[in-house]
Amino acid sequence: MRSPRRALVALAVPVAALSVGLSIGLAPGAVSSTPATKAGTTGAAAYKKATHSKKKDYVRLDLLALNDFHGNLEVPTGNNGNIPGITGVKGTPAGGAAQLASLLNSERKKSRANGASTLTVAAGDLIGASPLLSAAFHDEPTIKAMNLMRLDASAVGNHEFDEGVDELLRMQKGGCLPDGAGANGQDSCPGGQDFKGADFKYLGANVFWKNPAGHSRPTPFKPYTIKKVQGQKVGFIGMTLEGTPSIVSAAGIANVDFKDEVETANALVPQLKKKGVKSIVVLLHEGVTPTDTTSYNSCTGVTGPALTIAQNLSPKIDAVVSGHTHQPYNCVVKDPAGKPRLLTSASSFGRMVTKLHFLIDPKTHDIVRPAAYAENIINANSEGQPQNKKVLSLIDTFKTLVQPIANKVIGHIGTADVCTGGVQCVSRTQTADGFDSTLGNLIADSQRVDPTVVSGGKVPVVAFMNPGGIRADLLENPAGDVTYGAAFTVQPFNNFVVSMDLTGAQIRSVLNEQWSGANKPSSSGISAGSNKILQVSGLKYTFDTSEANAGSTNGLVGPVMIDDDGNAATPMVPLSDTTTYRVAANNFLSDGGDNFPTFKAGTNKLIGGLDIDSLVKYLALAGNDPYNVTATDRISLQP
Incomplete structure (x- = not known):
């Protein structure tokens, strides 16, 4: 005990x-x-x-x-x-x-x-x-x-x-x-x-x-x-x-x-x-x-x-x-x-x-x-x-050995954020009102279209990424390139991407678990710095801070819209509690990490490739090189 x-x-x-x-x-x-x-x-x-x-x-x-x-x-x-x-x-x-x-x-x-x-x-x-x-x-x-x-x-x-x-x-x-x-x-x-x-x-x-x-x-x-x-x-x-x-x-x-x-x-x-x-x-x-x-x-x-x-x-x-x-x-x-x-x-x-x-x-x-x-x-x-x-010599040896891995160019950034020192980047900083970030969007998008987690022709229509797994901004080097080393600095855990079936009701539970159970905010209310706000792809939703600040643990999430066909060109539709959707996340979240137990209930799980590989492949897709940052409008406060 x-x-x-x-x-x-x-x-x-x-x-x-x-x-x-x-x-x-x-x-x-x-x-x-x-x-x-x-x-x-x-x-x-x-x-x-x-x-x-x-x-x-x-x-x-x-x-x-x-x-x-x-x-x-x-x-x-x-x-x-x-x-x-x-x-x-x-x-x-x-x-x-x-x-x-x-x-x-x-x-x-x-x-x-x-x-x-x-x-x-x-x-x-x-x-x-x-x-x-x-x-x-x-x-x-x-x-x-x-x-x-x-x-x-x-x-x-x-x-x-x-x-x-x-x-x-x-x-x-x-x-x-x-x-x-x-x-x-x-x-x-x-x-x-x-x-x-x-x-x-x-x-x-x-x-x-x-x-x-x-x-x-x-x-x-x-x-x-x-x-x-x-x-x-x-x-x-x-x-x-x-x-x-x-x-x-x-x-x-x-x-x-x-x-x-x-x-x-x-x-x-x-x-x-x-x-x-x-x-x-x-x-x-x-x-x-x-x-x-x-x-x-x-x-x-x-x-x-x-x-x-x-x-x-x-x-x-x-x-x-x-x-x-x-x-x-x-x-x-x-x-x-x-x-x-x-x-x-x-x-x-x-x-x-x-x-x-x-x-x-x-x-x-x-x-x-x-x-x-x-x-x-x-x-x-x-x-x-x-x-x-002796330690300096050890470091110098491995600095030489790592160069072929670290210096491989994997893409470029077009429309960008600006990070410390004026460097072009895709930033992990979450917005004060929306709680998503341009880098969180990029990573979630890359995992949603990862071909290694397509099961029986079923392609994930939603992806979630834990913000704690995003360890740095994605930076260009002085030559204007994004390297494998820069991408690895962002995602150093070597997690695997997993696809699974979740019902609409379970997706809503996941969203509510951001502010309930072990992730329940303090009496000071919700803040981007203190809560594990999942980065999302294929979803848009609102939540009610007044309800959260009053101490509610249920129903914080308001209207949820979902890209149910996986086609970004078609309009999103309201989330249906009874419909089963294919969802992607890393294996840390899939196993219920960061106190999101609903992920553990996902069915028909398929373990794909490494999360860093999802990002590398996504940046190489036609239309993504150079990559242009997206709007941070996927999560918003209810007026």
Whole structure:
């Protein structure tokens, strides 16, 4: 059974309240908004006091923690180059794997000088939804980079399952795929490269085989790993969010279940205790969102599932390194026994590293929690920033290997939007009143006419696209070309296009699910930024915001018109609840992803080709090169 997830509010803790052996004075479960970071903060002061004490010779351990790297080997560009709400460092973007490797080495050197041992860990989503430089090679380059960075362990994240459990096991164990040497935009082990897999351990404590028969253990990945630090045992439990099935394509995870995070970790504590482990850290791919993301070493008004998880984990667990929300934060929460526990996250894309400082009592073999503190360190990418030569060489090698794939011209843009820097583009920005975008229209249109999902002569007349799967604007390069690399930046998930039968009533249910159930808007009402407004092709409809703002969960969608014959030249007709229509969507939506369960009820499903291929083929159609952006008038507010 899933543990209850409570909505909790951050409470301030006086700086003086935390000292060695002193109770903080908050009720169990409360969260501190006091920074737990540099010198002068509560944990740091207690750490300094303890290390200057002559009573005990504490073992010093520094953890260097990453999360949500997503294959960003090069410095992220555009908005991704800056940490949300923070304009880099003095206006300079952050990130880059070669810079990150250098920063990690620098921090290790500092730790050694301070008498501390170091371990490097991650909280998941190292791979998946990656730029083409990594994704074109099934993220093998990122695993190689992490090996060079001497990563010790990582939790599995939801994006680690983008290509399924078997592929993630290959990431761990190594081996090459016979994928046609880049024929479909991916090339395993290119140019004679080998792939030995991850030197670090992927940990998936809450990922269980549905049928464990024939498996050496009930989980595909080890639930925990134990590291020795100056004779002291430190255990790391790794988990992804229990809700992974709702945000990952079902086909790749059909043989596994995802279980409750708190129950899973708490059940492992006695096992670790039997092995003599009393210092325990959870690597958790789940997170929170602070109200102030610019204070990256603070914990302001945080909300989210990881907060409740961190508050309910066994008091024997000493810290939680988290991720998933791509936010930087540095929190102290109270465990069920009222003791302080760190909850941290290092933003995303390799733009930060969290350094957690621990003291281990050699007598009790446990982390001295009141003396624990953490700091988020920005991986600045300024001119002259040191870069690790081995990682830089790795990146240069794959930049050469990816060129034939990335530079293939797939089309051009005629009538266009204008994006950042005045570049001609097709924009993913959804309109303030209509909630559709020109790029959403393009992608939905391309999937509706994809020949690989025509079943028995039945051509889809409607297509849906989830906006979260549109990761960037579609940009022209300086030569005026649209390349495969640009298209892949837009759609990096390698989802398959699926056609299915849905009744008119089911289509209406899908539309209403944008504002009901798990997607129900807050009391502030519907907004394009907070709701999963599906991009559509073959449909036009209105919805009533006044009804939505009043809290209605049914009948939000008003008149719906449908292109029932698939011919854009003929007028649309009213949607009939009793008529069955052929509908296209990617396999993520088809499996009920993003909390659209009605798609799961679709019948006569046919799995076609990759979504990126639909876009490439559509741009090559007669009349689409150059492509002219369409009007954003498919979804509108009811007057």
